[in-house]
Amino acid sequence: MTSLVSEVPAAPSDVALQHFSRRLTFETDCSDVHASQQAGQVDFVLLDVRGPLAYERGHVPGAVNLPTRSITAQALSVYPPDTLFVVYCAGPHCNGANKAAVRLATLGYPVKEMIGGIMGWLDEGFRLTGSVERVTDTAIGCDC
Template sequence: MSSAVSRVAAANSQEALQHFEALLRFETDCWDVHHALSNGRQDFVLLDVRGTSAFEAGHIEGAINLPHQRINEQTLADYPQDTLFVVYCAGPHCNATEKAAIRLAKADRPVKKMIGGVTGWIDEGFQLTTQNPAEQSHGQ
């Protein structure tokens, strides 16, 4: 007797390896982002792609708010072409990260999705801030 889990056979090891390695080319997680931010190893731009009011209510410290609808060549102009963008939104129930990633990929920009978004960040025990990056850089 088989379960709903095993009814469809698992991929062979080589297929599984290719699949899971490919996922890491498209995704990162809250722990890896937190580690990079807290250890001075941030080699990416963290974009909060939610609306401005959601960002102001609480976001990851150091994130830049760029709602997915506003991602275009003009809003990206200040970043070198090879800048890696890591996008996040509210959480697994939100597809703003995919919308943002599509816009970035169409602009020929490297992009990864931070899986879990704000929900995952909080679930991992990490804090949000309400201070915006401009205020942070001015020490306010």
């Protein structure tokens, strides 16, 4: 009897290697961002693409707020063309980071998504910077 898991066979190892290796070129995770910050190896711009109010309530330390709708060539003109941006939004239930990544890539910038967003950051036990003492789901918000 075949399980629901193996009903569709796994990809051959060489195909799986290509797939998962490619994903790492598009994504990073909260733990890697945090570890890079702690080690002082921040060779990227961490971009919170939520609205200003959501950012003010709580954001990842070191993040710059630039809502997705505000990502323009003019807004990015202060950054060299090879600047790596790491974008995040509220969490996996939101596609704001994906939309921001599309805009950045369209403008020619290298970009990765911090998977999990704010929710992932909190799930890892990391603290936010902002005006809210106790972050709740409604305080995190998106407004992207």
